[in-house]
Amino acid sequence: MAETPACPEPDDEDVLDDDERQKLRAFPNLVDDCSDDDDDGKFRHCIEARDDILGEHAELALRAAIYERVMLSRCSRYKTIKEAVTTSAATVTEDSRDEQWELLPG
Numbered sequence: 001m002a003e004t005p006a007c008p009e010p011d012d013e014d015v016l017d018d019d020e021r022q023k024l025r026a027f028p029n030l031v032d033d034c035s036d037d038d039d040d041g042k043f044r045h046c047i048e049a050r051d052d053i054l055g056e057h058a059e060l061a062l063r064a065a066i067y068e069r070v071m072l073s074r075c076s077r078y079k080t081i082k083e084a085v086t087t088s089a090a091t092v093t094e095d096s097r098d099e100q101w102e103l104l105p106g
Contacts, residue, residue, distance in 0.1 A: 027045075027049060030045050031045050031046065085102065
């Protein structure tokens, strides 16, 4: 069986702030600190990390929805483009950030 690459990869850290970078660097050690036969402990750390990340995603989705509501109510150009993109009438977006924004619930 091939060995799993060490985490984190250097490129992974480029997008993280200092706090997240520190958490990511500490995570493999946290899992490894469990004994080899304590898979339940390793699993618990993995689930806790996953749940923390999903919680942050939920907060981001909520923040995006709140901003979206303000944008739609205050900027007619944004609303027009958003409606065109939503109804698939537009073939060109303002830029790739529009597509990224669409990936978030809102």
